[in-house]
Amino acid sequence: MMICKSVVISSIIIALQLTACVALTSSNRYNRNNQPITCVKDKKLDGQLLQSPDNDTVYLILDGCRNPIPNNETFNNLFRSRDCIETTRLFRTVCHCTNVEITSGAILARETDGMDLYLVTKGVKRLLSDTNTFTAFCLDSNKVITMDKKLNIVLHYVKEGLPILVGAHQ
Numbered sequence: 001m002m003i004c005k006s007v008v009i010s011s012i013i014i015a016l017q018l019t020a021c022v023a024l025t026s027s028n029r030y031n032r033n034n035q036p037i038t039c040v041k042d043k044k045l046d047g048q049l050l051q052s053p054d055n056d057t058v059y060l061i062l063d064g065c066r067n068p069i070p071n072n073e074t075f076n077n078l079f080r081s082r083d084c085i086e087t088t089r090l091f092r093t094v095c096h097c098t099n100v101e102i103t104s105g106a107i108l109a110r111e112t113d114g115m116d117l118y119l120v121t122k123g124v125k126r127l128l129s130d131t132n133t134f135t136a137f138c139l140d141s142n143k144v145i146t147m148d149k150k151l152n153i154v155l156h157y158v159k160e161g162l163p164i165l166v167g168a169h170q
Helices: 002-026 072-078 089-093 131-136 149-157
Strands: 049-051 058-062 065-068 085-087 107-110 117-121 124-128 144-146
Touching: 072 107
Parallel strands: 049 085, 107 144
Antiparallel strands: 049 058, 058 065, 107 117, 117 124
16 A cells, blocks of 8 residues: 555656656747757856847846846936847847846946946846946946935945956956
8 A cells, every 4th residue: 555655656746747847848949940949148148238130129138148128218227229239039049037137117326425336126236347347238327326315325225236247257
């Protein structure tokens, strides 16, 4: 009796694992030869703005992942111009990671008396490490919000995330 229960439980576990595996496999995209396309995380692509020729969504590559810019207002809060966007089908091969997000209303900010620049999104401020990073991300220095003394306190207490780096600093 004990052997039968363990066999049944083992069979259920294996069936659940196979179902999960099939579900994951079936959600993959496929190329023209019906081969699954796998995604890559590549920090060398950080800062690029990519767009598919098939839709209007613009993606920022950050931490090696593609992150959709949620709307035009957010794009305009951050970036110099739409000239920075590269239209390519290859954006699909870059992983979409849910731990990094550009949220609606994301801003560039600095404290009144500080030199540090931050990308503030999803309740986290991330230091933009240097001018090379700022330039590589096509960010617009005219859109940096300098906090007044009251808002300095708010920015000071926003959770600090990992700094954003490009090039040799990575």
